[in-house]
Amino acid sequence: MNHTTVPAYAAPSPKAPLERITVPRRAPGEHDILIEIKYAGICHSDLHTVRGEWGDDGNFPIVPGHEIAGVVAAVGSGVTRYAVGDRVGVGCFVDSCRTCENCLAGLQQYCTGELGMVGTYGATGRDGQVTYGGYSTHIVVDENYALRIPDSIPLDAAAPLLCAGITLYSPLAHWKAGPGKKVAIVGLGGLGHMGVKIAHAMGAEVTVLSQSLRKKDDGLRLGAAHFHATSDPATFEALAGTFDLIVNTVSADVDLDAYLGLLRTGGTLVQVGAPEKPLPISPFALITQRKSFAGSMIGGIPETQEMLDFCGKHGLGADIELIRADQINEAYERVLASDVRYRFVIDTATI
Numbered sequence: 001m002n003h004t005t006v007p008a009y010a011a012p013s014p015k016a017p018l019e020r021i022t023v024p025r026r027a028p029g030e031h032d033i034l035i036e037i038k039y040a041g042i043c044h045s046d047l048h049t050v051r052g053e054w055g056d057d058g059n060f061p062i063v064p065g066h067e068i069a070g071v072v073a074a075v076g077s078g079v080t081r082y083a084v085g086d087r088v089g090v091g092c093f094v095d096s097c098r099t100c101e102n103c104l105a106g107l108q109q110y111c112t113g114e115l116g117m118v119g120t121y122g123a124t125g126r127d128g129q130v131t132y133g134g135y136s137t138h139i140v141v142d143e144n145y146a147l148r149i150p151d152s153i154p155l156d157a158a159a160p161l162l163c164a165g166i167t168l169y170s171p172l173a174h175w176k177a178g179p180g181k182k183v184a185i186v187g188l189g190g191l192g193h194m195g196v197k198i199a200h201a202m203g204a205e206v207t208v209l210s211q212s213l214r215k216k217d218d219g220l221r222l223g224a225a226h227f228h229a230t231s232d233p234a235t236f237e238a239l240a241g242t243f244d245l246i247v248n249t250v251s252a253d254v255d256l257d258a259y260l261g262l263l264r265t266g267g268t269l270v271q272v273g274a275p276e277k278p279l280p281i282s283p284f285a286l287i288t289q290r291k292s293f294a295g296s297m298i299g300g301i302p303e304t305q306e307m308l309d310f311c312g313k314h315g316l317g318a319d320i321e322l323i324r325a326d327q328i329n330e331a332y333e334r335v336l337a338s339d340v341r342y343r344f345v346i347d348t349a350t351i
């Protein structure tokens with residue numbers, strides 16, 4: 001058997017609603033594992049991709065989903081890391097060149113090799129086949145690109161950790177959020193709510209900067225010590241020079257100079273949201289207090305495992321709203337309206 005076909009939800013063409021189809025999955029090779037997917041999170045990137053907003057013509061039909069949690073159902077003959085029944089996850093990529101400096105350092109998300117980071121969906125893998133993501137019942141991946149999900153995290157709450165969780169964990173760890181550090185998270189959505197939980201668990205003093213005070217109770221419940229509205233100009237005066245680290249999860253236009261003004265001397269503003277247009281920045285906002293503006297994208301395999309283990313130890317998962325597969329299109333509309341607290345997760349048994 002060369003491959004099998006499995007049910008999935010796909011966008012047949014850009015901007016078309018998602019519908020049920022079947023897609024091929026390769027037969028597990030020597031180092032592959034077959035995962036029975038239990039849950040798949042809905043990430044904002046899924047919407048951008050199926051709507052053709054990120055500039056590529058895309059490999060339609062696209063089966064989105066790169067926040068995957070499931071159970072190992074079969075293993076190839078050479079698999080050593082996993083056994084049938086293990087709880088596992090798959091994040092934003094399923095392969096990379098494995099030989100470049102970054103891959104060797106465990107930074108597969110920044111692979112500079114010819115193959116590059118192979119996205120979990122809509123990409124072309126080393127076998128020349130298009131990848132299909134987690135809105136599906138099964139997926140086959142190389143064991144080196146799967147993650148172990150600790151028993152203490154329910155699988156549905158674990159799924160969003162594979163993108164939203166690591167997207168925030170990586171910059172918080174890299175820029176050393178921890179005791180004695182004041183950290184601001186800009187935006188309290190799918191990404192931001194994980195940022196608050198993780199930064200708080202790391203021991204930092206966390207502030208949420210949200211457009212309004214509408215989600216204040218949630219922010220404080222999730223672990224923030226302070227919550228301020230960015231629509232109020234007084235916020236930027238009151239908090240000037242406060243933070244060691246600010247992580248901006250907002251993908252809309254923001255006034256970067258205003259946020260840089262909230263950093264202490266030597267502080268760093270990290271961008272993880274991806275706006276379509278360039279954002280202006282005044283060099284003086286950086287120069288005069290040795291501040292940094294930086295970017296960060298998901299995390300490599302070792303750091304993603306570290307994040308899952310950290311979340312397991314601290315009892316962290318995402319706050320989710322579980323949906324059936326036939327509610328995906330409706331959920332997309334609600335994601336666009338920021339009407340979710342804080343991540344939709346698909347029960348893949350309903351596909």
Ligand SMILES: [Zn+2]
Binds near residue numbers: 043045046092
């Ligand atoms: Zn994502």
Ligand SMILES: [Zn+2]
Binds near residue numbers: 098101102
């Ligand atoms: Zn590489």
